[in-house]
Amino acid sequence: xxxxxxxxxxxxxxxxxxxxxxxxxxxxxxxxxxxxxxxxxxxxxxxxxxxxxxxxxxxxxxxxxxxxxxxxxxxxxxxxxxxxxxxxxxxxxxxxxxxxxxxxxxxxxxxxxxxxxxxxxxxxxxxxxxxxxxxxxxxxxxxxxxxxxxxxxxxxxxxxxxxxxxxxxxxxxxxxxxxxxxxxxxxxxxxxxxxxxxxxxxxxxxxxxxxxxxxxxxxxxxxxxxxxxxxxxxxxxxxxxxxxxxxxxxxxxxxxxxxxxxxxxxxxxxxxxxxxxxxxxxxxxxxxxxxxxxxxxxxxxxxxxxxxxxxxxxxxxxxxxxxxxxxxxxxxxxxxxxxxxxxx
Amino acid sequence: xxxxxxxxxxxxxxxxxxxxxxxxxxxxxxxxxxxxxxxxxxxxxxxxxxxxxxxxxxxxxxxxxxxxxxxxxxxxxxxxxxxxxxxxxxxxxxxxxxxxxxxxxxxxxxxxxxxxxxxxxxxxxxxxxxxxxxxxxxxxxxxxxxxxxxxxxxxxxxxxxxxxxxxxxxxxxxxxxxxxxxxxxxxxxxxxxxxxxxxxxxxxxxxxxxxxxxxxxxxxxxxxxxxxxxxxxxxxxxxxxxxxxxxxxxxxxxxxxxxxxxxxxxxxxxxxxxxxxxxxxxxxxxxxxxxxxxxxxxxxxxxxxxxxxxxxxxxxxxxxxxxxxxxxxxxxxxxxxxxxxxxxxxxxxx
Numbered sequence: 044x045x046x047x048x049x050x051x052x053x054x055x056x057x058x059x060x061x062x063x064x065x066x067x068x069x070x071x072x073x074x075x076x077x078x079x080x081x082x083x084x085x086x087x088x089x090x091x092x093x094x095x096x097x098x099x100x101x102x103x104x105x106x107x108x109x110x111x112x113x114x115x116x117x118x119x120x121x122x123x124x125x126x127x128x129x130x131x132x133x134x135x136x137x138x139x140x141x142x143x144x145x146x147x148x149x150x151x152x153x154x155x156x157x158x159x160x161x162x163x164x165x166x167x168x169x170x171x172x173x174x175x176x177x178x179x180x181x182x183x184x185x186x187x188x189x190x191x192x193x194x195x196x197x198x199x200x201x202x203x204x205x206x207x208x209x210x211x212x213x214x215x216x217x218x219x220x221x222x223x224x225x226x227x228x229x230x231x232x233x234x235x236x237x238x239x240x241x242x243x244x245x246x247x248x249x250x251x252x253x254x255x256x257x258x259x260x261x262x263x264x265x266x267x268x269x270x271x272x273x274x275x276x277x278x279x280x281x282x283x284x285x286x287x288x289x290x291x292x293x294x295x296x297x298x299x300x301x302x303x304x305x306x307x308x309x310x311x312x313x314x315x316x317x318x319x320x321x322x323x324x325x326x327x328x329x330x331x332x333x334x335x336x337x338x339x340x341x342x343x344x345x346x347x348x349x350x351x352x353x354x355x356x357x358x359x360x361x362x363x364x365x366x367x368x369x370x371x372x373x374x375x376x377x378x379x380x381x382x383x384x385x386x387x
Numbered sequence: 388x389x390x391x392x393x394x395x396x397x398x399x400x401x402x403x404x405x406x407x408x409x410x411x412x413x414x415x416x417x418x419x420x421x422x423x424x425x426x427x428x429x430x431x432x433x434x435x436x437x438x439x440x441x442x443x444x445x446x447x448x449x450x451x452x453x454x455x456x457x458x459x460x461x462x463x464x465x466x467x468x469x470x471x472x473x474x475x476x477x478x479x480x481x482x483x484x485x486x487x488x489x490x491x492x493x494x495x496x497x498x499x500x501x502x503x504x505x506x507x508x509x510x511x512x513x514x515x516x517x518x519x520x521x522x523x524x525x526x527x528x529x530x531x532x533x534x535x536x537x538x539x540x541x542x543x544x545x546x547x548x549x550x551x552x553x554x555x556x557x558x559x560x561x562x563x564x565x566x567x568x569x570x571x572x573x574x575x576x577x578x579x580x581x582x583x584x585x586x587x588x589x590x591x592x593x594x595x596x597x598x599x600x601x602x603x604x605x606x607x608x609x610x611x612x613x614x615x616x617x618x619x620x621x622x623x624x625x626x627x628x629x630x631x632x633x634x635x636x637x638x639x640x641x642x643x644x645x646x647x648x649x650x651x652x653x654x655x656x657x658x659x660x661x662x663x664x665x666x667x668x669x670x671x672x673x674x675x676x677x678x679x680x681x682x683x684x685x686x687x688x689x690x691x692x693x694x695x696x697x698x699x700x701x702x703x704x705x706x707x708x709x710x711x712x713x714x715x716x717x718x719x720x721x722x723x724x725x726x727x728x729x730x731x732x733x734x735x736x737x
Contacts, residue, residue, distance in 0.1 A: 128649065131644075131714075132645065132646065132647060132650075134539070134540075134611075134644070135539055136539075136613050136643060136645065136647065210535060210536060213535075213610075214692070216608060216610060217609040218609075218610020218612065219609040219610075220608075220609065223611075223613075224647075228539060229536075229538070229539065231536070232538075233538035233539075233540065233542070234539050234540075236539050237538075237540060237697075281467045285451075298671075356507070372457050
C-alpha cells in the first residue's frame with residue numbers, strides 16, 4: 044500500500060538533472076542511434092520491400108494477402124493445416140476446398156515467378172478422359188504442379204488435371220500428404236487406369252525419376268519413355284494422348300550433381316546438388332525465376348486401335364516413340380524461338 | 388484327420404438331404420461367439436430357409452435359439468480337425484463359416500498362431516474330410532499390408548503381403564493361404580474369402596474400435612493415409628450374401644468413400660499426438676512389451692500407408708451394396724459412443 048502522505052524516512056526519487064550518476068548516462072553518445080542513414084528503420088525496410096515488390100510482382104502477393112485480410116489468412120492456414128472432418132474428399136483424396144485455398148499462392152508463382160505462357164490448351168477436351176504426356180525436369184517435381192495450375196487457369200472448363208507422381212515424392216512426409224490433397228496420385232498402372240475410367244484428365248511424366256534427375260548438361264534431351272506404360276494405358280482405356288512440352292523448368296533448378304550414398308537411407312533417389320542447394324540449405328530449394336512456356340500439342344487418337352492393341356508390342360513401342368518425338372519437337376520449336384532464359 | 392470311411396459315409400447320407408434343402412440350409416459356424424458369428428446365428432435363426440445351425444466355439448453364443456446346436460470346439464487342440472469333421476458329418480452341414488479370428492493382437496503370439504493359422508488348417512482339413520459344399524471365411528483388407536507401393540485401391544488379385552513384423556496380420560495371411568490350398572485341392576468345395584475393411588459400429592469390438600475409443604490418438608508426423616471403415620451391419624449383410632449364394636473366390640467388402648486419417652481424428656474429436664515415426668515405433672513397441680498399449684510398433688505402418696481396397700468385384704458379382712459410407716459408419720460409431728448406447732452384449736444389438 045502506498046500512503047498519500049510523503050514518508051520522510053523513504054529516499055526521494057532521484058532527480059535526473061542533479062544526480063551525477065544519472066547525468067553520466069544521459070550524456071552518453073546517442074549519435075549512434077540517431078544517425079542520418081537510418082539503416083534499420085521500419086520505413087527504410089518498407090521502402091526496400093516496396094522496391095523489391097515492384098520488381099517481381101511481390102506487390103501482387105502483398106495485395107492478395109492484404110485483400111484476404113489477416114483473419115482470412117489465418118482461416119485459410121488453419122484450413123490447410125487442420126483438415127476439418129466434414130470435408131468430403133474424392134476417392135483418390137482430392138480435397139477441392141484445400142485446392143481452392145492454396146490456389147492463390149500457386150497462381151502467384153505461376154503468374155509472377157515463372158510468368159508461364161501456355162499455348163494449345165484447347166487440345167485438352169472439355170470433358171472425358173485424356174492422357175497428357177509431358178517432359179519432366181527441374182530436380183524437384185514442381186513442373187507437374189505448374190501444368191496442373193496452368194490448365195486450371197486457362198482451360199475453358201477449368202479442368203483439374205490429376206498428376207501421377209513418383210513413389211518417393213508421394214511418400215515424403217508432409218509433401219505426399221499435400222500432393223494427395225491437391226489431387227496428385229501415386230503413379231502406377233492401377234491408379235492411372237481407375238482415374239481414366241472415371242473420365243479424368245491425367246498428367247503423366249513417362250520419363251519418371253530419370254527425367255527430373257538428369258544433369259543440367261543433358262537438359263531438354265528426353266529420356267527413354269519407360270517401357271511404354273503410358274501408351275498401354277491410353278490404348279486400354281481408349282484415351283487420346285496429348286503431348287505437352289515444358290520449357291524453362293530445366294533452368295529453374297539446374298542439377299549439377301547428385302549424392303546417392305546419403306539418399307538411400309532417406310528413401311529418396313538422390314540428393315540434388317544445384318548451384319544453391321547444399322550451401323544455402325533448404326533455401327536452395329527455391330527455383331530461379333526463369334520464364335516458362337507450356338505447349339500442348341495435337342491429340343493423338345488411339346481409340347480406334349481398340350484395347351487389344353495393348354498386346355501388340357511393336358505397335359506400343361512405335362506409338363511410344365511417336366509420342367516422344369512429338370514432345371521433343373514441341374520442345375525444340377520453343378527452344379529455337381526463345382531468346383532469354385529469364386525473360387523468354 | 389478323419390478316415391476315408393467317414394468321408395464316404397458322409398457323402399452317402401447327405402445326398403438325399405442336399406436335394407431337399409438348398410445350400411445354406413445347414414450351416415456350421417466356427418468362432419460362433421465372435422461378433423460376426425453371433426450376428427450370423429441370430430440372422431439364420433430367423434431365416435425360414437435355414438433348418439440347422441452348428442455353433443462351434445469354446446462357449447455358447449448368446450444368440451443361439453432353437454435351431455442351434457452348440458458343440459464345444461477348441462481350435463488350438465491338435466485333434467480339433469477330427470472332432471470337427473465328425474460333427475460336420477453327423478449334422479449334415481453344407482456350409483461352413485470360418486469366423487474364429489482374433490480382433491486384437493495377442494501378447495501370447497504362439498497361442499494366437501495356433502488358433503488362427505493352425506486353427507484354419509484344422510478347419511480346412513475338417514471341411515475337406517466332411518466334403519462340405521462351401522466354406523466361407525472372414526478375412527480383412529489388412530492382409531494386403533500397408534506398403535508405399537500399394538495402388539490407391541487394391542483388388543483381389545494383389546499379393547497378400549501382410550505385415551511380417553505383426554503376427555496378428557501374418558496369421559490372417561496364413562489362414563488365407565490355407566483356404567486357397569483347399570480351393571486348389573478340392574474343386575468341388577466352393578471357397579469364399581471375405582476381406583472386410585476395418586469394421587466399426589456400436590457393438591463390434593476390435594483393435595480398431597479400441598483405438599478409436601481413446602481420447603487421444605497417435606499420429607505419425609507427415610503421414611496422412613486414406614482409410615476405409617465398414618459398418619458392422621454391412622459386414623453382416625455381406626456375410627449373409629456369401630452364406631446364401633454361390634460366390635467362389637475372394638471379395639473385398641469395403642464401403643463407399645475414403646477419409647484421411649486426420650479427418651477421422653477430427654470427426655471423433657480426438658486429441659492428435661503427433662510423433663515422428665522414427666520415435667513412435669520404438670516407443671509403441673516398448674509400451675506394447677510392457678502391455679500398456681494395444682498394438683506393437685510395427686503396426687503403426689497401418690497409420691502411415693493406406694491399404695484401401697476396391698469393392699467392385701463384391702458389388703458386381705455378389706450384389707453387395709454397402710448402406711453406410713466410411714464417414715457414416717464412423718459417425719454412427721462415434722454417435723453411439725457419445726450417446727452411451729453401446730450395447731453391452733449382442734442380444735441387445737439384435
